Every structure is written in C-alpha cells, then in structure tokens.
Amino acid sequence: MAKITRKPVPRKGAVPKKTAKAALAKPNAPAKKPLRATKRWTPAEVHEAFSRFRKANPEPKGELEHVNPFTLLVAVVLSAQATDAGVNKATRALFEVADTPQKMLDLGEERLRDYIKTIGLYRTKAKNVIALSAKLLSEFGGKVPRTRAEIESLPGAGRKTANVVLNMAFGEHTMAVDTHVFRVGNRTGLAPGKTPLEVELGLEKVIPAEFMLHAHHWLILHGRYTCLARKPRCEVCLINDLCRWPEKTV
Ligand code: SF4
Known part of the structure; x- marks a missing residue:
C-alpha cells in the first residue's frame, strides 16, 4: 500500500516559519534610532544656547498665576x-x-x-x-x-x-524638572537622564550660573512651544544647530 504523507497543519494563529524569518530579516525596515542624544555639549555650546534664549526672551515668566x-x-x-x-x-x-x-x-x-x-x-x-x-x-x-x-x-x-x-519666589538657582524640561534635557543631549532628578542634577551641572535664575523657564517655554513632544518645530528652533537629537528635522 502506498504510504500517505500529510502536510503538517499549522496551529491556529501560528506564524509560518518563512514569514517569521522574513519579518526578522526585513532588509528595508528603518533602523531604530536611539531616543537619546549621546554626544555631550561643550561648555561654549551651552553658553551659546542660553545666550540665544536670553536674547530672545530676557525676562521669561512662568505661566502659573499668583500674587505672593x-x-x-x-x-x-x-x-x-x-x-x-x-x-x-x-x-x-x-x-x-x-x-x-x-x-x-x-x-x-x-x-x-x-x-x-x-x-x-x-x-x-x-x-x-x-x-x-x-x-x-x-x-x-x-x-x-x-x-x-x-x-x-x-x-x-x-x-x-x-x-x-x-x-x-526667592530667586534661588534651582531647576524644577517637569515633563517639558525632562524631554528637552534628554532630546537635546544637554542633560540626559532616566529620572527627573538625574536631569535636574545634570542641568545644574552644565548650565553656567549667570543663566540659572531663568534657565528653568527658558527650558519649559522651549519645550512647550518649540520642542513639542510629538512634532518638535526644529525648523524654527533657536538651538537647532547645537541640538544633538538624532531625529531632529533640520
Ligand atoms: S532641534 Fe528640534 S529636537 Fe532639537 S531642541 Fe530644537 S526643536 Fe527640539
């Protein structure tokens, strides 16, 4: 009697081996870019960035209303x-x-x-x-x-x-890290960090004292209006030549 050979029936929902292999080896898939910038800024570059922020907005104000x-x-x-x-x-x-x-x-x-x-x-x-x-x-x-x-x-x-x-309220050189400052610190490469505290301490370390009183507001405003979370406006960004973000669009 002739021997019957059966093709194996794939399990429901299983990915055929060929397809799975192809997916892994997709030659044209865009390589994943690192989310964080890696190359550190020089002190001269940091000074230049904050000089530009200062020139554009010498007295930045917070947006939370208060009277005392x-x-x-x-x-x-x-x-x-x-x-x-x-x-x-x-x-x-x-x-x-x-x-x-x-x-x-x-x-x-x-x-x-x-x-x-x-x-x-x-x-x-x-x-x-x-x-x-x-x-x-x-x-x-x-x-x-x-x-x-x-x-x-x-x-x-x-x-x-x-x-x-x-x-x-008291004019101290502190750096409050909210979601905007956290994003800008990481994207630009100014102060990469996994936690707000890491970014805070990193920014305090690299920003010259002459800018520290207003640095918090410059970075918040930069994140809120220019370096937007989903679609940063790199084309109008004051520091786009200095920014280290691999995905910047200029
Ligand atoms: S160049 Fe783009 S990503 Fe870099 S700080 Fe400016 S807006 Fe943000």
Whole structure:
C-alpha cells in the first residue's frame, strides 16, 4: 500500500516559519534610532544656547498665576498632573478670596473644593492645601519657608514644588524638572537622564550660573512651544544647530 504523507497543519494563529524569518530579516525596515542624544555639549555650546534664549526672551515668566509666595505654592501644588491654564482658570477666583494661609483655612475644605473642582485630583489637593495652610500657620508664622527641606515637609509639596517656589519666589538657582524640561534635557543631549532628578542634577551641572535664575523657564517655554513632544518645530528652533537629537528635522 502506498504510504500517505500529510502536510503538517499549522496551529491556529501560528506564524509560518518563512514569514517569521522574513519579518526578522526585513532588509528595508528603518533602523531604530536611539531616543537619546549621546554626544555631550561643550561648555561654549551651552553658553551659546542660553545666550540665544536670553536674547530672545530676557525676562521669561512662568505661566502659573499668583500674587505672593503662598499663592505660588498653592498653584504649584494644584498643578500636579494638570495644565497651568487649567489651574489659572480655577485660582483666579480662589485667590481673590484666599491669598493667605489664614484666609484659606477660613474658606474651609468644602468651599475650596468648589473652587478647584475642574482640576484633576481636586479632593486630595483640597485636603493638602488646607493642611499646608494649617502647617504654615502653626510652624512657620504664616509664611512660606525658604529652605528645600521645610517646603518639602508641607503636605502635597515635593521636590519640584520646592524648586519652583525657591526659584520664582526667592530667586534661588534651582531647576524644577517637569515633563517639558525632562524631554528637552534628554532630546537635546544637554542633560540626559532616566529620572527627573538625574536631569535636574545634570542641568545644574552644565548650565553656567549667570543663566540659572531663568534657565528653568527658558527650558519649559522651549519645550512647550518649540520642542513639542510629538512634532518638535526644529525648523524654527533657536538651538537647532547645537541640538544633538538624532531625529531632529533640520
Ligand atoms: S532641534 Fe528640534 S529636537 Fe532639537 S531642541 Fe530644537 S526643536 Fe527640539
């Protein structure tokens, strides 16, 4: 009797060997480019970049509205995972009635919630703002403290909050790393890092002291309006000749 040979039936969903091999060896597939720049900037190049930022915008301002260090602190605490525009919309009315820790306590958590209910995580944030107002009154004479450790000890305030307050309210040379600064630090190669802290320390190391007061705002504004997350506007970028990003479009 003739021997019957059967073709093997592929398992449902299995990728035929030939196709799988071809996919791995795709000769025309674009090679994956590294996401981070590798070549370090020279001190002269860093100086040149920040000179250009300074020339274009000598007095950059943050976009979180506030009227004193306390309202700045509250605005930063409210801005976690929210946009500055969204926070400003809520705080304009809030700061008219509560621009000091005492007035914030007098307003109370429930009414505060009403003012900020358009901001994400508003329940937790309202709790924190009331608790930090109480702590400012009981431990700091109703004033925003001037050291990092003291600011970080306040409910809802972390390292980024302390850096923003120390820089904007007290003129210290701190570098708050938000999503924009993190992206710009990595893409440009100015200060590559896997965490905001790594990028913060890297930027502090390479940026000359003469630029540090405004460096935080220059980098935020650069990330927000030019070095956009999805489609950076490299063609109008002030530092496109210096930027190390392998995917820059100029
Ligand atoms: S050249 Fe492009 S990627 Fe580099 S900093 Fe400018 S906008 Fe960002």
